[in-house]
Amino acid sequence: MDVSSWDxxxxxxxxxxxxxxxxxxxxxxxxxxxxWTWVPSQNRLGLAxxxxxxxxxxxxxxxxxxxxxxxxxxxxxxxxxxxYEEIYTEKEELSDxxxxxxxxxxxxxxxxxxxxxxxxxxxxxxxxxxxxxxxQPLVLDELxxxxxxxxxxxxxxxxTFITQEEHPHLNRPWYMLHPCGTSEWMKLLFSSDAxxxxxxxxxxxxxxSWLSVxxxxxxxxxxxxxxxxxxxxxxxCCKQDAG
Amino acid sequence: xxxxxLKYVWEGSIPLQIHIHExxxxxxxxxxxxxxxxxxxxxxxxxxxxxxxxxxxxxxxGVDTIWFEYNGxxxxxxxxxxxxxxxxxxxxxxxxxxxVHFRGYPGNILIPCEGEDSVKWSFINSLKExxxxxxxxxxxVMNMSQPDQEExxxxxxxxxxxxYLRVSSKLKLGIIGDQHIAASHxxxxxxxxxxxxxxxxxxxxxxxxxVRLYVxxxxxxxxxxxxxxxxxxWEKISYINQPVEIQGEGTLSYLEHPSxxxxxxxxxxxxxxxxxxxxxxxxxxxxxxxxxKGENEQKGSSEDAGGNVRDKDGEGLCENxxxxxxxxxxxxxxxxxxxxxxxxxxxSWVVSNLINPEHFLHICVCVKVPQLTPYAx
Numbered sequence: 001m002d003v004s005s006w007d008x009x010x011x012x013x014x015x016x017x018x019x020x021x022x023x024x025x026x027x028x029x030x031x032x033x034x035x036w037t038w039v040p041s042q043n044r045l046g047l048a049x050x051x052x053x054x055x056x057x058x059x060x061x062x063x064x065x066x067x068x069x070x071x072x073x074x075x076x077x078x079x080x081x082x083x084y085e086e087i088y089t090e091k092e093e094l095s096d097x098x099x100x101x102x103x104x105x106x107x108x109x110x111x112x113x114x115x116x117x118x119x120x121x122x123x124x125x126x127x128x129x130x131x132x133x134x135x136q137p138l139v140l141d142e143l144x145x146x147x148x149x150x151x152x153x154x155x156x157x158x159x160t161f162i163t164q165e166e167h168p169h170l171n172r173p174w175y176m177l178h179p180c181g182t183s184e185w186m187k188l189l190f191s192s193d194a195x196x197x198x199x200x201x202x203x204x205x206x207x208x209s210w211l212s213v214x215x216x217x218x219x220x221x222x223x224x225x226x227x228x229x230x231x232x233x234x235x236x237c238c239k240q241d242a243g
Numbered sequence: 244x245x246x247x248x249l250k251y252v253w254e255g256s257i258p259l260q261i262h263i264h265e266x267x268x269x270x271x272x273x274x275x276x277x278x279x280x281x282x283x284x285x286x287x288x289x290x291x292x293x294x295x296x297x298x299x300x301x302x303x304x305g306v307d308t309i310w311f312e313y314n315g316x317x318x319x320x321x322x323x324x325x326x327x328x329x330x331x332x333x334x335x336x337x338x339x340x341x342x343v344h345f346r347g348y349p350g351n352i353l354i355p356c357e358g359e360d361s362v363k364w365s366f367i368n369s370l371k372e373x374x375x376x377x378x379x380x381x382x383x384v385m386n387m388s389q390p391d392q393e394e395x396x397x398x399x400x401x402x403x404x405x406x407y408l409r410v411s412s413k414l415k416l417g418i419i420g421d422q423h424i425a426a427s428h429x430x431x432x433x434x435x436x437x438x439x440x441x442x443x444x445x446x447x448x449x450x451x452x453x454v455r456l457y458v459x460x461x462x463x464x465x466x467x468x469x470x471x472x473x474x475x476x477w478e479k480i481s482y483i484n485q486p487v488e489i490q491g492e493g494t495l496s497y498l499e500h501p502s503x504x505x506x507x508x509x510x511x512x513x514x515x516x517x518x519x520x521x522x523x524x525x526x527x528x529x530x531x532x533x534x535x536k537g538e539n540e541q542k543g544s545s546e547d548a549g550g551n552v553r554d555k556d557g558e559g560l561c562e563n564x565x566x567x568x569x570x571x572x573x574x575x576x577x578x579x580x581x582x583x584x585x586x587x588x589x590x591s592w593v594v595s596n597l598i599n600p601e602h603f604l605h606i607c608v609c610v611k612v613p614q615l616t617p618y619a620x
Contacts, residue, residue, distance in 0.1 A: 119486060120453070120484065120485075121375055137351075159367075159368070160364070163368075166319075171478070171482065173351070173355070180371050180381045183380075
């Protein structure tokens, strides 16, 4: 599909394709991290289902990721960095490392991240929860884990940035990053990259690109090489197809 | 626009009898229960200002965080009160006996509630979601002026339908209906004429309808909802938050509708779309029953829409049962705004008349699910 006529959204099927790509590439480039795992959703009504749509109905999880001492070093590919700044930071005040609070080094925080497809917005949505080493859930505003710009936004946009919502598959309160602008900036992300824009919408790249932006909100970074290698391999693959 | 049904929805309320939990009573005798009328379209925490003075004298020292339970089930405050009642009280109980708590908020089950602000933003975020579904973006909601946003919320709080329509019309979220579908109502069901016309009066046309579907699965059969098991855990409810895509004629023939009369997209079609697992080859709407009912339905619906006048619960139900037999499961009940609409009703009518103010249609469904067959394991 042509990027200019694309609305920045995914179908459920495309989501499952993009999810598999993310999980695969993540394992390849981040072998030391916990993996992204595809969890097929429980058959919602306990019925035998022969319907194709259930094969793609599920979500991605990355659990027990230990984050300590503030956000990890951020390596951002330039385009993602720009888009990120545009969306999540005030123009005059970029992330200022000097203001980062040193959290107690002995205090480990564990994060569970889930990427769930929203049928309403037709985009992926990031859900997460934080807990201490003894499994005790932690409240986000009491933590100093988040990058400074997220902390700031959390105060300014208390109700529209990150809030606790019911996890669509687990029916329990989880933190959720609000998805209402996602399709718009995904379109921006794809159309502002010349090589991508030329090739049309490459579905396999969607979740990786998306996570390279939203991951920064919670200090989860995607290795630069992952995005770059995937991009070039997908693009050359398209080129061969075209040729 | 024909507002009769919408007015009933807005004026509908549930009589509540609210007991304070015994663990929070420090006085003898314990205060008697409070009787209060709760608007269907409202949310339980919004009753706090009326309930709290009543019980404040008996509370132990501490910080108040209000929450409610019914038969041991903590009630999700972000679901409209009328929907909770329809869902959890299959056999309507009046007054509805709820227990209020001011301590010990079950934060592992319910998302936190910081009073009216939480409720308001939950409402606005739902409105944004609905707007996105209908028009592909939520700018109209996000760019609302501060006074408009406030007025919209006040109108919901106070049940002021006129005020609500004045502001919400600026959002251009006129739900539903595809001219073609509206027109086909005119041809197929004469009694829907006025509604068909309503739908074609310059509102935004759309194929996607915001729906929140609550499916209560029961294992064993029962003849009467009085004998139905209590819902004691949210796990027994499947919550499906998925827009309904209204489909034209072509898609309906795919669904193997045998008669041309049913070309109009019905409530039954919407349920088929949301719950495809119930509607395989053998599960077709009983076409005969859709005949010659139009007039009664419209009358019945608007009469019952208030929720206070729902006294013939069994009636529509029996027909639904017969018409939605499937090998695997059986839909025992479909309830929207306290009424049990016939499944042959055009979906566009259901949406325009029975939606909640955040532009979502909340549908409660009770399904009898047989035990899993061995091949399913």
